[in-house]
Amino acid sequence: MADRAQMRKIISILVRNKPGVLSHVAGLVTRRAYNVESIAAGPTEDNSITRITLVVSGDEQVLEQVTKQFRKLIDVIKVDDIPHELAMTGELALITVAFDPSRKSEIMNLVNVLGMSVQSIGLDSITLQVAGSAQRVDTAINGLYPFEIRAMARTGLVALPVTPAGAQ
Amino acid sequence: MGPDDKNKDKAPRAKAADKAAAPKAGKAAAVKAAASKAASAVASKAASAVKAIKASRAAKGPAKAEDILNGAQAIVRFLKERGTPLVFGYPGGAVIPLYDALYDSGLRHILARHEQGAIHAADGFARATGKTGVVFATSGPGATNLVTGLATAHMDSVPLVAITGQVPTTSLGSDSFQEADIYGISIPITKYNYLIKDPADLLPALSEAFHIASTGRPGPVLVDIPKDVQTAALSYFPPKTVPIPGYSPSPKPDPEGVAKLAEAIAVSRRPLLYVGGGAITTGVQADLLKLAEGSDMAVVTSLQAKGAFPDTHPLCLGLPGMHGPKYANIAINEADLIVGLGARFDDRVVGDVRRFAPLARVAHVDVDPAEIGKRVPADLPVEGDLRLALELLLATISPERKPEWRARILDLKAKHPLAVPKAGKDIRPQAAIKALSDKAGDGALFVTDVGQHQMWCAQFLSVSKPRRFLSSGGLGTMGFGLPAAMGAALGHKGGQVYAVVGDGGFQMTLQELATVRQYGIPVKILIINNGCLGMVRQWQEFFNGRRYSETVFGYNPDFAKLAAVYGIPSRRVDKPQDLDGAVSWLVAEKGPALLDAMVAKGENVLPMIPAGKGQTDFYETEG
Numbered sequence: 001m002a003d004r005a006q007m008r009k010i011i012s013i014l015v016r017n018k019p020g021v022l023s024h025v026a027g028l029v030t031r032r033a034y035n036v037e038s039i040a041a042g043p044t045e046d047n048s049i050t051r052i053t054l055v056v057s058g059d060e061q062v063l064e065q066v067t068k069q070f071r072k073l074i075d076v077i078k079v080d081d082i083p084h085e086l087a088m089t090g091e092l093a094l095i096t097v098a099f100d101p102s103r104k105s106e107i108m109n110l111v112n113v114l115g116m117s118v119q120s121i122g123l124d125s126i127t128l129q130v131a132g133s134a135q136r137v138d139t140a141i142n143g144l145y146p147f148e149i150r151a152m153a154r155t156g157l158v159a160l161p162v163t164p165a166g167a168q
Numbered sequence: 169m170g171p172d173d174k175n176k177d178k179a180p181r182a183k184a185a186d187k188a189a190a191p192k193a194g195k196a197a198a199v200k201a202a203a204s205k206a207a208s209a210v211a212s213k214a215a216s217a218v219k220a221i222k223a224s225r226a227a228k229g230p231a232k233a234e235d236i237l238n239g240a241q242a243i244v245r246f247l248k249e250r251g252t253p254l255v256f257g258y259p260g261g262a263v264i265p266l267y268d269a270l271y272d273s274g275l276r277h278i279l280a281r282h283e284q285g286a287i288h289a290a291d292g293f294a295r296a297t298g299k300t301g302v303v304f305a306t307s308g309p310g311a312t313n314l315v316t317g318l319a320t321a322h323m324d325s326v327p328l329v330a331i332t333g334q335v336p337t338t339s340l341g342s343d344s345f346q347e348a349d350i351y352g353i354s355i356p357i358t359k360y361n362y363l364i365k366d367p368a369d370l371l372p373a374l375s376e377a378f379h380i381a382s383t384g385r386p387g388p389v390l391v392d393i394p395k396d397v398q399t400a401a402l403s404y405f406p407p408k409t410v411p412i413p414g415y416s417p418s419p420k421p422d423p424e425g426v427a428k429l430a431e432a433i434a435v436s437r438r439p440l441l442y443v444g445g446g447a448i449t450t451g452v453q454a455d456l457l458k459l460a461e462g463s464d465m466a467v468v469t470s471l472q473a474k475g476a477f478p479d480t481h482p483l484c485l486g487l488p489g490m491h492g493p494k495y496a497n498i499a500i501n502e503a504d505l506i507v508g509l510g511a512r513f514d515d516r517v518v519g520d521v522r523r524f525a526p527l528a529r530v531a532h533v534d535v536d537p538a539e540i541g542k543r544v545p546a547d548l549p550v551e552g553d554l555r556l557a558l559e560l561l562l563a564t565i566s567p568e569r570k571p572e573w574r575a576r577i578l579d580l581k582a583k584h585p586l587a588v589p590k591a592g593k594d595i596r597p598q599a600a601i602k603a604l605s606d607k608a609g610d611g612a613l614f615v616t617d618v619g620q621h622q623m624w625c626a627q628f629l630s631v632s633k634p635r636r637f638l639s640s641g642g643l644g645t646m647g648f649g650l651p652a653a654m655g656a657a658l659g660h661k662g663g664q665v666y667a668v669v670g671d672g673g674f675q676m677t678l679q680e681l682a683t684v685r686q687y688g689i690p691v692k693i694l695i696i697n698n699g700c701l702g703m704v705r706q707w708q709e710f711f712n713g714r715r716y717s718e719t720v721f722g723y724n725p726d727f728a729k730l731a732a733v734y735g736i737p738s739r740r741v742d743k744p745q746d747l748d749g750a751v752s753w754l755v756a757e758k759g760p761a762l763l764d765a766m767v768a769k770g771e772n773v774l775p776m777i778p779a780g781k782g783q784t785d786f787y788e789t790e791g
């Protein structure tokens with residue numbers, strides 16, 4: 001196992017919007033010991049259907065199993081595994097950063113450079129929001145390194161396959 | 169599940185419907201009583217009940233008076249209408265409405281002495297008949313007592329529906345008396361499960377539950393029903409069809425994949441069929457015979473598949489893996505094509521995946537795509553229904569005999585026979601099981617418990633028909649044998665049912681002797697009594713320097729006397745020269761009976777491939 005190459009994969013699942021669905025999905029992840037980096041769930045264009053997006057890592061065989069096991073869940077309508085290069089992804093993060101009042105302009109500068117928006121601001125802390133690709137969110141968070149991050153909430157990745165038109 | 173059950177799940181048998189209509193007078197009274205009871209329940213739950221009725225009316229037109237039932241009555245009527253022959257269960261506070269509806273319904277109920285006994289019995293009934301087993305239990309401890317039985321059925325893909333009572337919806341989540349989150353608990357050990365919070369969801373859920381339990385790769389489904397849902401009024405309109413988006417239980421196999429498989433069999437010189445429980449579910453024994461005989465394919469049958477191909481057939485090599493005969497595992501090692509059919513390639517069959525069948529291409533036909541490539545990578549995968557796949561395969565293949573391989577198979581069997589060890593001063597356990605096999609006759613159905621005796625049963629019982637050998641293979645549940653045999657005996661027509669159990673496992677569910685006695689269920693019990701937890705003792709002997717930690721019983725009761733207390737005819741046998749007579753007595757008994765066979769302690773199950781080892785790494789005993 002250890003010598004097999006580890007990969008990451010985005011799995012997008014459409015499920016019946018019923019109580020307990022998330023328990024079934026989360027339960028599968030734990031009992032089969034899969035490595036899930038993030039999980040995000042939300043409504044779709046059809047209110048009887050929920051989309052769950054997972055970022056999973058493992059070797060090729062494990063990742064194939066993950067897809068098949070999700071397909072097996074009764075509430076699952078469809079499973080797409082989207083190769084990274086063909087995925088449109090998005091994520092949102094809220095970050096509360098502490099700052100010394102003397103460095104206020106420094107942080108405001110950083111916020112602009114990193115393309116973040118200000119959600120609220122106090123005397124010695126500021127809450128920022130960044131949305132976009134996972135890479136963009138990572139870059140923004142890393143860019144805040146001169147300051148102390150007090151709290152952070154990330155939604156986890158959501159994804160859709162690139163449509164042919166969107167690819168051009 | 170056989171084809172019969174498929175029909176059954178769609179339309180109740182006419183006969184059952186007649187029976188349901190028979191006790192009319194009683195029913196009318198019951199409906200009246202229930203209606204007045206329902207009335208008071210409705211008062212408190214008026215809003216939701218009205219909503220439920222409105223909802224189903226809106227969909228199906230106005231309800232007739234007799235179609236207004238409470239939830240519990242609807243459950244019982246639903247079970248009767250779909251032709252459920254009997255249910256197993258155990259009452260309690262949260263299912264009092266359900267048992268009240270059952271009371272004069274004419275639906276047959278077997279009162280077990282423990283919920284674990286009830287669910288294993290429903291499981292045994294399902295395995296023996298192919299029909300979906302049904303079990304009732306109350307909330308909290310009743311429901312948690314089902315856990316082992318659910319997991320057992322889940323591992324062996326047995327169609328079961330468990331109906332549990334739950335605290336009222338108004339108390340859910342408040343740690344109320346006898347509340348346990350059986351919905352959450354049972355997620356990993358069921359094919360699907362429900363917690364019914366709205367009476368309007370009850371009938372659709374029941375329809376779905378039976379559909380899901382019995383189709384595709386079968387499995388247990390749990391329906392948790394709060395007490396107030398059982399008492400709420402609803403109009404009886406079970407949905408005719410249950411479309412579940414994304415659930416396609418028996419997909420047609422891809423003809424191209426089947427063609428490739430046919431080609432592979434044609435060019436193979438040493439083909440081997442590895443048959444699993446899916447072959448029993450789909451009832452394909454005739455096709456298997458045709459396929460194997462047409463191309464001289466060797467056949468190994470997993471523990472779940474024993475009987476899917478006749479043990480007496482020259483091409484049959486029996487159980488593959490850890491305790492299979494040497495010839496089965498040597499043949500796997502020599503084969504150039506292994507065709508898995510509804511089998512899991514599990515770790516008791518394939519100890520070391522990397523060294524499995526080094527010369528072979530592997531084909532895998534399974535209705536569950538997730539099984540294909542899960543442990544052993546498949547060179548020739550075929551996803552889909554096994555029956556359809558075999559039909560297509562037989563239509564495609566141009567069979568070609570392989571006389572050299574056939575000769576090799578016969579030669580291997582002659583060279584490495586599975587033999588009962590010579591008699592000593594004590595009865596050999598293998599001899600007791602062999603004697604039962606020889607005397608039991610054609611119609612016999614065998615149920616085992618778990619341990620050494622189970623493996624000796626796999627080795628020495630000759631079984632030539634499907635659904636005649638039932639064993640907890642995947643979970644390895646001690647205590648399965650007696651209750652499962654009880655359920656099997658209630659479903660198996662035209663033959664005797666034997667429970668072969670160890671002295672350890674027997675003591676895990678022996679309370680069911682009372683059930684056996686109460687209903688006169690004709691189960692014949694053979695205890696292979698070695699005074700120890702033989703299988704664990706064996707591992708300690710081989711792998712833990714004979715440190716027999718807690719595996720030898722310091723005390724066992726006299727099981728024959730115990731059976732006598734339950735009013736069950738019984739004997740004990742401890743001398744080799746008395747064995748034959750004692751087994752003949754057991755076979756001749758008409759009703760339930762128990763034979764306690766005192767056998768040699770310290771006997772080991774051989775051959776053995778230690779866990780994780782290659783197919784021919786047979787454990788060598790010293791001396």
Ligand SMILES: Cc1ncc(C[n+]2csc(CCOP(=O)(O)OP(=O)(O)O)c2C)c(N)n1
Binds near residue numbers: 704
């Ligand atoms: C419920 C349960 N507990 C523990 C085990 C572990 N176990 C497997 S075989 C075995 C020994 C069974 O002893 P017995 O029923 O006397 O059968 P024998 O092996 O002696 O034939 C044990 C303890 C099990 N399989 N199931």
Ligand SMILES: [Mg+2]
Binds near residue numbers: 619696
């Ligand atoms: Mg024992």
